[in-house]
Amino acid sequence: TNKLQTHLECLYNYTRSIRVLQNNLTWVVINLPSNAPKINVKLFEEKLLEAFKDAKAVLIKSFSKLECCLLISMARLSAKHANQPFNLEMVLHEYQEFVTFEGKKIDEIPNHSLAVKAIEKMTTAQLVRTLSSR
Numbered sequence: 028t029n030k031l032q033t034h035l036e037c038l039y040n041y042t043r044s045i046r047v048l049q050n051n052l053t054w055v056v057i058n059l060p061s062n063a064p065k066i067n068v069k070l071f072e073e074k075l076l077e078a079f080k081d082a083k084a085v086l087i088k089s090f091s092k093l094e095c096c097l098l099i100s101m102a103r104l105s106a107k108h109a110n111q112p113f114n115l116e117m118v119l120h121e122y123q124e125f126v127t128f129e130g131k132k133i134d135e136i137p138n139h140s141l142a143v144k145a146i147e148k149m150t151t152a153q154l155v156r157t158l159s160s161r
Contacts (some may be wrong), residue, residue: 034071086152093137094145100125101155112158115142 039048055070090098100121104113119136126134137145149155 030068031071034068086154091145092134093141094148096122096125096134097142097145098149098154115139115146118142118146 035048038051039045042048051071058070059065087095087098097118100118101113103125104117104121119139119142122142123132123136126132126136146155150157
């Protein structure tokens with residue numbers, strides 16, 4: 028039960044929604060196997076993963092163009108450098124490459140404070156993490 032409680036607390040802390048908890052509990056009860064009608068942690072883990080995927084999709088849809096481009100730039104950096112850590116300057120340089128198409132800039136490079144604020148939002152949403160949070 029400790030593991031189950033941990034999963035439920037994690038879900039609530041992530042979504043801050045009693046309704047999401049109720050929907051997940053209802054889903055688990057409805058999908059109990061008839062041959063062994065016992066609630067187990069595995070059922071919650073599966074539903075929890077689905078809930079996190081859905082929540083992240085909704086979150087990303089609410090992102091600004093800057094946040095989306097920075098997230099893409101970080102993903103490109105991560106792919107180029109085999110998941111090695113990178114700094115803000117590297118992200119902004121990758122951003123510049125990303126928004127330049129055939130030698131034409133399709134967007135301006137943001138100032139540092141805007142980029143930091145956008146990255147803080149992504150860190151809070153647990154889409155990226157800082158070295159200190161590892």
